[in-house]
Amino acid sequence: MNARRFTPIIQLGFLEPILPEASYDAFDCPAYGRASFLWKCDLSVYPNLFRLLIVGLLANTLSFSVWAQNLVGEVVAIADGDTLTVLDADRVQHKIRLAGIDAPERKQPFGQRSRQMLADLVFRKQVEVLTEKKDRYGRTIGKVMHQGRDVNLILVAQGMAWHYKQYAREQSAIDRQLYAQAEDEARAQRRGLWADSHPIPPWSWRSGERGASPQ
Numbered sequence: 121m122n123a124r125r126f127t128p129i130i131q132l133g134f135l136e137p138i139l140p141e142a143s144y145d146a147f148d149c150p151a152y153g154r155a156s157f158l159w160k161c162d163l164s165v166y167p168n169l170f171r172l173l174i175v176g177l178l179a180n181t182l183s184f185s186v187w188a189q190n191l192v193g194e195v196v197a198i199a200d201g202d203t204l205t206v207l208d209a210d211r212v213q214h215k216i217r218l219a220g221i222d223a224p225e226r227k228q229p230f231g232q233r234s235r236q237m238l239a240d241l242v243f244r245k246q247v248e249v250l251t252e253k254k255d256r257y258g259r260t261i262g263k264v265m266h267q268g269r270d271v272n273l274i275l276v277a278q279g280m281a282w283h284y285k286q287y288a289r290e291q292s293a294i295d296r297q298l299y300a301q302a303e304d305e306a307r308a309q310r311r312g313l314w315a316d317s318h319p320i321p322p323w324s325w326r327s328g329e330r331g332a333s334p335q
Contacts (some may be wrong), residue, residue: 237280
């Protein structure tokens with residue numbers, strides 16, 4: 121066996137352990153579902169994996185001090201790839217806009233796939249939302265955590281959302297670095313929406329720019 125190949129067995133951030141003999145595609149595994157990462161990595165292919173792991177650990181450890189309050193509940197609806205509804209213990213519904221990312225609109229290419237991936241990750245599951253503000257539509261802006269994993273980051277890393285750099289200043293320094301790194305990796309590996317040679321950012325789509333947009 122090539123000495124540069126390895127099978128991580130660490131669960132950290134958006135990474136999961138894989139079956140030792142698994143040979144599935146890294147982003148579509150029958151055993152774990154499309155939302156799972158299956159890393160059988162060659163360092164020449166994923167040169168920044170360890171850096172992402174280390175930064176991910178720091179982000180998950182330190183980010184809780186950045187957010188003003190936590191909301192815990194069950195995800196009961198998925199509107200699109202970056203918006204969901206959480207039902208709390210008092211049976212109150214909260215519409216959540218995932219912080220730091222922007223997913224394709226539902227009628228955009230990859231819009232439905234992004235929504236489905238978010239559903240695969242959290243629908244009918246208990247999540248914790250780390251939040252500190254609401255947007256102009258009354259939605260709570262937050263980082264959605266499930267079993268210690270940053271769901272927002274997973275979507276960016278799998279090429280199902282952009283890092284929303286327009287609002288990056290509202291993220292912690294660690295999250296800004298981690299989300300930007302995840303987008304760079306997804307783009308380099310042509311994951312998800314990056315398989316398109318000219319993906320249109322959702323903010324351009326919303327403003328009516330339907331043609332190819334420079335990235």
